[in-house]
Amino acid sequence: MEHLRIPGPTPCPSEVLQAMTKQMINHRGEEFGQILNKVTANLKRLFQTKGDVFLLTSSGTGGLETAIVNTLSPGDKILSVSIGAFGERFATIAQQFGAEVIPLRFEWGKAADVDAVRQALSTEPKIKAVLVTHNETSTGVTNDLASINSVVKEFDKLLLVDAISSLGSINLPVDDWHCDVTVTGSQKGWMAPPGLAMVSVSPEAWQAYAKAKMPRFYWDFAHAKSYLEKGQTPWTPALSTIFALEVSLEMMLKEGLPNIIARHAQVGNAARAGVKSLGLSLFADENYASNTVTAVATSDGLDTKKMLKLLREEHQIALGGGQQRLDGKIFRIGHLGWVTESDIETVISALKVVLPQAGFRS
């Protein structure tokens, strides 16, 4: 597929792909230690944190599981702030490990209401932790995380953040915004292939770790930390993905985080303006529309499945469909990582051709 415009996996620059052809090395050797230390230090800069950052061999969801099992005990009350499919997934993980989940759900397409979060925290004083999705990839909405976090910290609760599709693309200063565990994945905004979850751990999260009793083995933060001190990971890592990430992080630091954030804002604006210029409507509340993924509402007559097929077969463009209850109701344009405004222009031009072919009447 020439134009992969789904919200992950995202395309990789050729220098990044090239790095993956490197021969395997000893993951207990000195060369690997140097690479791991460099990648970890670079990730800390892009996470804007002085806390710990661990590289885990996993997709993003495994990273979400680490956030839960390393900080909580069965029976702990947690508040799940959910605005879509990924918010629900995070809560399900907590529930599976025995947490008592108090759901705070908002209509899909809308952002979380900060006052409702405050209300929920004052109603139930026993809540231990709050789960929040920074950027809800299923609906194309970015929560006002700075405001949500300041409320969570007013109540002195632990804050676990799914930032899988935002970190490295949308501003998220992990320390300034008091995130205790923050999770992202290599195949989203990081211009690298799937295979790694990257997770930050604050000092408060370590205090919670000391008391947390959920079962864990592969995901134990203390193992990750003690091995990282030796320049290693506890288990055999996805070496090729780490080689790729080493290169993509250097490209990111060369561009500079403020420039990357500005580029995503520009591309996000172009996607929204382009979609509207075709007579389509955004699914997300525009005040909170995401700069990494644009969700588009299907209008009368438009057969989304047919449209996606035409884009694939006649224009070599892959867009995302809707997930779960949004299947057939929206489609999504991914614009994170290695993406420019001209990539979005290509998508909009192709949409202009296929929309009438798929029944859309503007």
Ligand SMILES: *Cc1c(COP(=O)(O)O)cnc(C)c1O
């Ligand atoms: C992609 C994504 C996930 C899931 O990540 P996997 O790598 O597929 O496990 C979770 N949350 C958000 C917000 C995502 O965008």
